[in-house]
Amino acid sequence: MQSSSVHALADFAAYMRDHGYGVGIAEQQLMLEAMLRLPVAQYRQIQAAWCAIVCGNKDQWSRYQELFNLFWFPDRVRGSSRMSGSTRRSRSLPEMVQAMHQQMEDANGKLGGAAQLGFFDDSASGAEEGTRNDHASGGASAIDPLTKKDFGEWLQADLQQLNQLAEEVALRVRKRLMRRKHLANKASLINLRATFRKSLKYGGVPIQPAWQRPRKELPNIFILVDVSRSMEMYAQLFLRVARAFCQVADARAFVLHTRLAEITGLLKKRSGRVQEKINAVTFGFGGGTRIATSLQDFIGTYAKNALTARSVVLIFSDGYDTDPADELRLAAERMRAKGAKIFWLHPSERMHFSTALEQAKNSIYGFVPVHNLESLQQLPEVIH
Amino acid sequence: MDANAISVGLKSVGYIPDDSLSTTLWLSTVLERPLLLEGDAGVGKTSVAAAFANLYGRPLIRLQCYEGLDLQQAVYEWNYSRQLLEIRMHEIGTAGSTATFDLFDRTFLLQRPLLQAILSPQPAVLLIDEVDRADEAFEAYLLEVLSDFQVSIPELGTVTATTIPQVILTSNGTRDLSDALRRRCLYHYLDYPSLAREMEIIKCALPNAESRLIESAVAFVHKLRKEDLNKIPGIAETLDWIRALHKLQLRDLPDDPEMILQTMSCLLKTKSDSWQMGREAVAQLLGGGRSEHTSGVAAHMKSA
Incomplete structure (x- = not known):
């Protein structure tokens, strides 16, 4: 195999890694093996074969074709543009920079892990994590600034990262809150069926009883997102977080402004039209806020029989309410009386208490700032 | 057999694949790698395994995953009742004798789908259906089977595959599978057909x-x-x-x-x-x- 094509393959692997694909040494070996078994003229089959090797989920699968064409046939792709992300856009300047880095590595005797394969005559992969970290040292990271960037300053292009994080957060909440019995105050129950099965090996004598494992149950999570005018800037982001909770933790989601509307079914769908509908829901109202009335509606209608001691209610709102001040307190007390834990998630670093919120704060379990990714990452711990 | 031949072969047994699926199946065969098929319900994921087995005349061994699936149902189980009978027979037949016999012999081993697949004398097609419905612990156990085609049985040791089965895993995406599992498999997303x-x-x-x-x-x-x-x-x-x-x-x-x-x-x-x-x-x-x-x-x- 010619060195140039191995270089090209390594560059492609690095390019895919830059776009979030998990292409390591083992995958590159497989890609090489597939390439060797197929004639280059049949590149379409190579394309499909590599796709099976480098993709790991539907999202990667659907982006693969475009990335493949962008890398291998940039001339065929017209008018493509990206707002942010990888610095390796085509095989021109970024490739040259990559080659320079590889030359520097060779000069310093720092061979990448790919050299161990025997397939690569130098550190063509150039994208081992450790090596890449060395390159990055002293320079700005592409990811870190976003974690502290206020949600209000986020661009459309940054939302992909928020989606991933929101799903991770939802998963962590699920794991932490699922355990129903944190402290068992009585002994576990015997699992009779399993005990009989186990006793077979002792001639039917139940020497080794089997115990029932404590059941783990999902908490009932309710998410209420304020989509009034004052929250317009954040509502879309919070709806994305709500969407992740709906999909991963089976939460129920609502939007509130002057009235309340359930959007769980909408958020659970994984279709391209959902975003349009979320936009319609978010920006369609943009009016005043009646949080207390919406909460009363929530308790009395939507969650009438669903609010229990296992319920967690997350309210994404800045707290500005046009209802009478004590109405919010009454609504919060009603929810608290049913055993539900209320968390108020506000989009600013420091909570500004309105009169209504000041009165209701004794019934609210906690006030959590979710103004940037870093604070969102800490959400499971705070809620737990 | 190349990808085109697989495509033609699958058509002859009643499954119409697209080019990319044929290539992935071919690659999975030549590299002896498990294939993870993801897609919505009803797009033909399970049928791929059946058609593939039909095409090569291989036995199809199916493991239907569900929450709570454990090793006894998926891999192996000791035939306790038979062991008990054997003890009784041994007591009657060799009264006064000091002869010993092994209770944990392969004759007392009940083979479940995973073990059946790797011990099959003829290469089998192992379909692990709806793997996303199984617990994460079971998914972790699958890693050994999928990467090394071997099963560890404490009483016997490691049982390695007699023949390498063609493994096809399907998932509806009800939960995210671990990266470790994904990296051991080739991946194909089965979309709605044109x-x-x-x-x-x-x-x-x-x-x-x-x-x-x-x-x-x-x-x-x-x-x-x-x-x-x-x-x-x-x-x-x-x-x-x-x-x-x-x-x-x-x-x-x-x-x-x-x-x-x-x-x-x-x-x-x-x-x-x-x-x-x-x-x-x-x-x-x-x-x-x-x-x-x-x-x-x-x-x-x-x-x-």
Whole structure:
């Protein structure tokens, strides 16, 4: 195999890694093996074969074709543009920079892990994590600034990262809150069926009883997102977080402004039209806020029989309410009386208490700032 | 056998693959790698394994995953009752003798699908169906089987594969699978088929149905899939629906929405979907673009 094509393959692997694909040494070996078994003229089959090797989920699968064409046939792709992300856009300047880095590595005797394969005559992969970290040292990271960037300053292009994080957060909440019995105050129950099965090996004598494992149950999570005018800037982001909770933790989601509307079914769908509908829901109202009335509606209608001691209610709102001040307190007390834990998630670093919120704060379990990714990452711990 | 031969072979056993699936199956065979198929319910993930087994004349061993699936149901179990009987027989037959015998011998081992697949004298096709429904602990156990084709049994040691099975895992995406599992597998996302491919599939499955009925019904289903439904009808649903229309001895899709609504239970599987697709919505799908769409299909088929 010619060195140039191995270089090209390594560059492609690095390019895919830059776009979030998990292409390591083992995958590159497989890609090489597939390439060797197929004639280059049949590149379409190579394309499909590599796709099976480098993709790991539907999202990667659907982006693969475009990335493949962008890398291998940039001339065929017209008018493509990206707002942010990888610095390796085509095989021109970024490739040259990559080659320079590889030359520097060779000069310093720092061979990448790919050299161990025997397939690569130098550190063509150039994208081992450790090596890449060395390159990055002293320079700005592409990811870190976003974690502290206020949600209000986020661009459309940054939302992909928020989606991933929101799903991770939802998963962590699920794991932490699922355990129903944190402290068992009585002994576990015997699992009779399993005990009989186990006793077979002792001639039917139940020497080794089997115990029932404590059941783990999902908490009932309710998410209420304020989509009034004052929250317009954040509502879309919070709806994305709500969407992740709906999909991963089976939460129920609502939007509130002057009235309340359930959007769980909408958020659970994984279709391209959902975003349009979320936009319609978010920006369609943009009016005043009646949080207390919406909460009363929530308790009395939507969650009438669903609010229990296992319920967690997350309210994404800045707290500005046009209802009478004590109405919010009454609504919060009603929810608290049913055993539900209320968390108020506000989009600013420091909570500004309105009169209504000041009165209701004794019934609210906690006030959590979710103004940037870093604070969102800490959400499971705070809620737990 | 190359990818094209697999494509032709699968067609001969009644499965119509697209090029990329054939290539992935070929790659999975030559690299001896498990293949993870993801896709919505009813797009033909399970049928791939059945067709592949049929094509090569290999035994198909299926492990249906569910929450709570454990090693005793998936890998192996000791035949305790037989062991007890053996002890009793040994006591009677060798009274006073000091001879020993091994209770944990392979003769007392009940083989479950995973063990069956790796100990099969003929290379088998192992279908691990709906792996996303199994627990994470079981998924972790699968890693050893998928990467090394071996099973560890404490009483016996490591049992390595006699023949390497062709492993096909399917997932509906109800939960995210671990990266470790994904990295051990080749990946293919089975999407809803194109219009021409779906027609080919239906014609292959229902050779007696009127060609015009198939074309218009498949075109209707394709329009239906663009609607905002909770459960998008898959190939299985299309097949059921056209089979029902064929049983009703229809030669073409009826123009009356009422008649279509009577059979829509084959396509729509949730209350909200049924409610959403009322008479007006069906009429809208039937009318307007229908003739244009059908002519487009016909043109496409002709060109193919």
